[in-house]
Amino acid sequence: MSTTIKTQVCIIGAGPSGLLLAQLLANSGIDTVVLDRKDRAYIEGRIRAGVLEQGTVTALEEAGAAERLHREGLTHDGFELAFDGIRHRIDIAALTGKTVTVYGQTEVTKDLFDKRYAEGQVFYFNVEDVKPTNLKSDQPAVHFTKDGENIVVECDYVAGCDGFHGVSRRAIPADVLKTYERIYPFGWLGILVEKPPVSHELIYANHERGFALASMRSDTRSRYYIQCGVNDDLANWSDDRFWEEFALRLGPDAAANLQTGPSFEKSIAPLRSFVAEPMRYGNLFLAGDAAHIVPPTGAKGLNLAASDIRILSRALVEHYKNNNDHYMDTYSATALARVWKGERFSWQLSALMHQFPDHSPFERKMQRAEFDYIMGSEAASRSIAENYVGLPLE
Ligand code: RFL
Ligand code: PHB
Numbered sequence: 001m002s003t004t005i006k007t008q009v010c011i012i013g014a015g016p017s018g019l020l021l022a023q024l025l026a027n028s029g030i031d032t033v034v035l036d037r038k039d040r041a042y043i044e045g046r047i048r049a050g051v052l053e054q055g056t057v058t059a060l061e062e063a064g065a066a067e068r069l070h071r072e073g074l075t076h077d078g079f080e081l082a083f084d085g086i087r088h089r090i091d092i093a094a095l096t097g098k099t100v101t102v103y104g105q106t107e108v109t110k111d112l113f114d115k116r117y118a119e120g121q122v123f124y125f126n127v128e129d130v131k132p133t134n135l136k137s138d139q140p141a142v143h144f145t146k147d148g149e150n151i152v153v154e155c156d157y158v159a160g161c162d163g164f165h166g167v168s169r170r171a172i173p174a175d176v177l178k179t180y181e182r183i184y185p186f187g188w189l190g191i192l193v194e195k196p197p198v199s200h201e202l203i204y205a206n207h208e209r210g211f212a213l214a215s216m217r218s219d220t221r222s223r224y225y226i227q228c229g230v231n232d233d234l235a236n237w238s239d240d241r242f243w244e245e246f247a248l249r250l251g252p253d254a255a256a257n258l259q260t261g262p263s264f265e266k267s268i269a270p271l272r273s274f275v276a277e278p279m280r281y282g283n284l285f286l287a288g289d290a291a292h293i294v295p296p297t298g299a300k301g302l303n304l305a306a307s308d309i310r311i312l313s314r315a316l317v318e319h320y321k322n323n324n325d326h327y328m329d330t331y332s333a334t335a336l337a338r339v340w341k342g343e344r345f346s347w348q349l350s351a352l353m354h355q356f357p358d359h360s361p362f363e364r365k366m367q368r369a370e371f372d373y374i375m376g377s378e379a380a381s382r383s384i385a386e387n388y389v390g391l392p393l394e
Contacts, residue, residue: 026121033155050216057069077094078093085254127145132171159285182273186229191265195259198257207249287335298345
């Protein structure tokens, strides 16, 4: 048995990219169907991003999903870089006139889900065997199974918002798709703890034992990371071992305020830079992690996803409302231009802040010289600040 559904845009993936796109299109009366191989609880439970650029906040405002963010999000005017315990503050507000907002990805997805449910969005969760087809024709379709039933979504466009491991990017023929990748020789071990943050701003620390990051989710909940081995096992990392290592890497000055406690989430993430080009194939549009991955050092992943969706939603709205295909035709080039700048910044900050197994004392001296240069140069600090708050959309 098979069921056929018709819609204007079929969105594969209900992560932040897919949810934001569905909402921005709904605001213009464009019909969507959203499917995901997981369910709402799983998606909301994924502890990931924490820092939102102003442009991402604007996108959530446009979506009508920023009310709680404005109530509960923490506005940050700056952050710190530290090198062997020496601290340098990047005053992003003074250097760029902009701020960032600390608000977890879990909360962003919850707010978007609440709004989509309130407006009657059709979601298909726990779907299997998802297959986008006929992408070069004007009648593309997405096939999948749910509870053993075959379902076909006939649509005008397919939005591939299904993350790095999704099927959308793989639907682009190998002779069309070009990919660029760097895998880093380390990972990040992250914990969540119900204790006030060690500092009211983020601290990115380079120490001879490896990188550490002090972040937060609220005034009472901290998110801390340390660089770990790429094949490291969580079983090797008791809370006690984590706290000892984290305090050491942060340096005695910052660690003096550290409040430790039992972690209630602990996970290891690999670090990768990846870009797939083009981001459009026929009537398939890729957005977010489906098209690109950055190492988390610059807090760019979710923000790049949101800027893709701003560009894509404008293109679809112009197509449907004004019969104007200019933004559809330029989507891939416009999105990629911003993506590559986000890739560069994340790669550069990762290179500055981590210990690389193949580095010689020379490279360590180079890191130190770059840190000293940033400390002594307003121009260098401003360059970091303007990338951190987010470059203009185009
Ligand atoms: P997602 O979030 O991966 O969502 C994709 C969705 O697609 C579904 N899916 C499928 N659905 C149907 N059929 C299939 N075949 C499917 N395959 C997959 C999945 O179930 C999922 O629900 O991609 P999206 O929406 O593009 O969002 C991207 C962001 O999640 C990601 O870029 C950020 O989390 C990255 N990131 C950070 N970004 C920031 O901007 N600031 C940060 O501070 C930040 N910190 C982080 C991060 C990512 C991290 N990890 C673990 C990767 C910190 C960490 C530790
Ligand atoms: C986080 O709070 O999870 C976070 C913050 C900044 C980053 C990466 C992750 O650069």
